Amino acid sequence: MTIWCPDLSPVSGPIYLAVADAIEADIRSGALSVGERLPPQRELAYQLGVTLGTITRAYREAERRRLLRGETGRGTYVAPQEMDVSPLIPREDRLFDLDLARNFAYPHLNPDLSKGLARVARTPGIDRLNGFVPSEGLSSHRETGAQLFDLFGLKADPSNIALTCGAQHGIQILLQALFRPGDTIAVDEFTYPSILNSAPHLGLKLVPISLMQADDGQFLAMDPDALAAAARTQxxxxxxxxxxxxxxxxxxxxxxxREAIVRVARKFGLKIIEDDPYTPFVREHPVALGMLAPELTASIAGISKLISPGSRIGFVHVPRAYGNSVRNLIGESTWMASPITAELIAGWIRDGTLKRTLSVKGEANVQRYEVACKLLGKDSFQGAVDKVFAWLKLEDGVDPAVVEANLAHQGVAALSAKYFQASDRQPRSYMRITLGTIVGEPEFQRALEILVKARRTTEAGRFLSTPVG
Structure with missing residues (x-):
């Protein structure tokens, strides 16, 4: 196979940009096709007579432009020019009524919006909410954010809190505030799908770290020894x-x-992003990482999974050294989170609506968990009465994407492990099943019954994946 090697003879200016421009031009002309593997960075650097760092910067720039995608341990490939819409994004036409894929955590039990808006309308000085406010949010809303962080196990200083347009926006802001393009960040081998896309688009490299496992195969926390090894070598x-x-x-x-991870973080000076959208559902949880290592940790408290995804309000708590950076990044991206919806959320926190809603949702989740145990078999998945989703184990060698496709043909949405894997290796034989998105109890039971049959059919060998060689 002929190695791809651009002609840089007429180039003036930074070489890394010229290489990135050449990649883009050859993709547009068809000289580089989707899925084609680019040469290893060291090899291309040798062919061009430039430094390895130059090619590294060029590939990162091309990834930032969404021209390339890197696969850990495999290489760098030409990315599809048209990306499929994520299955996590809801559709207005409600493609799936039997939705075990999207984790919306009982939205049908959210508080009455009309009553909340009526309360906001009676807010003294309401006209101020319709104007520009500081990028970090009004002090009254940041103080309420500190009350919310109490539910996350963090004693937060309101002066170190900023409002964001939801927790997702908070992740983006923290990635930019704490890190620089080219930095490497460790993530769990299974992790939140959004960061797998957003971090590389910001020029950040992700390194998957293995999870420890119990004797019964259930996954535990990130392996601190593996994290330390990555800190030393990568x-x-x-x-x-x-x-x-x-x-x-x-x-x-x-x-x-937690303490083991904090020891590694302190030893190597690792900054920590603590993202815990479901914490208030958990009955017992130890102290937050932001309490164990406040000088290293930036924490996120979201509202979407708890009470109001439509408000698009989130809170970040950062070490004081990053406060100005966070404020500036919020200002540059959205100027500010909406003070109108921030007041809506603040009122629900102050008057106890949030806690009452969480109690009602918690009771509903206990019932759904019991149904899941009965139909799926308690030993077949990782979860608990206070967990709003389950991690379903399939038989080894079964491709979860086949089960996912089988379910889709029957009107049931579910997510295979591939959406959560931090590397593009063979998909692991797991699926995430959400408990709280489907509204009715009969519909939820029907979705699980279809899942049981689809899993049984697949594991019987009729839809086995190709064995890994």
Whole structure:
């Protein structure tokens, strides 16, 4: 196979940009096709007579432009020019009524919006909410954010809190505030799907770290020894963690597991992003990482999974050194989170609506969990009465994407492990099953019954994946 090698003879200016421009031009002309593997960076650097760092910057720039995608351990490939819409994004036409894929956590039990808006309308000085406010949010809303962080196990300083347009926006802001393009961040081998896309688009490299496993095969926390090894050999700058109700495995880290990670973070100076959208559902959870290592940790508290996804309000709590950076990044991206919807959320926190809603949702989740245990078999998945999703184990060698496709043909949505894997290796034989998105109890039971049959059919060998050689 002929190695791809651009002609840089007429180039003036930075070489890394010229290489990135050449990649883009050859993709547009058809000289490079979707899925084609580019030469290893060291080999291309040798062919062009430039430094390895130059090619590394060029590939990163091409990834930022969404021209390439890197696969850990495999190489760099030409990315599809048209990306499929993520199955996590809801559709207005409600493609799936039997939805076990999207984790919306009982939205039908959210508080009455009309009553909340009526309360906001009676807010003294309401006209101020219709104007520009500081990018970090009004002090009254940040103080209410500190009350919310109490539910996340964090004693937060309101002066170190900023409002964001939802937790997802908070992740984007923290990635930019704490890190620089080219930095490497450690993530769990299974992790939140969004960061797998957003971090590379910001020029950040992700390194998957193995999870420890119990004797019964259930997944535990990130392996601290593996994290330390990555910090030594791959110049890791930080780590993204979900300590409570880890998505997708459901594991809640013990205090010992948290302390082990903090020791590694302190030894190597790793910054920590603590993202825990489901924490208030968890009945018992140890102290937040932001309490164990406040100088290293930026924490996120979201509202969407708890009470109001439509408000698009989230909160971040950061070490004081990053406060100005966070404020500036919010200002540059959206100027500010909406003070109108921030007041809506603040009122629900102050008057106890949030806690009452969580109680009602918690009771509903107990019932759904019992149904899942009965139909799926308690030993077949990782989860608990206070976990709003389950991590379903399939037989070894079964391709979960086949089960996912089989379910889709029968009107049931579910997510295979591939959406959560931090590397593009053979998909692991797991699926995430959400408990709270389907509204009715009969519909939820019907979806699980279809899942049981689809799994049984697949595991019987009729839809086995090709064995890994």
């Amino acid at each position: 110049d890791v700058k930080g780590v993204f963690l979900m300590p409570n109700m880890h998505n997708p495995t459901t594991h809640t880290m013990t205090l010992a597991e």
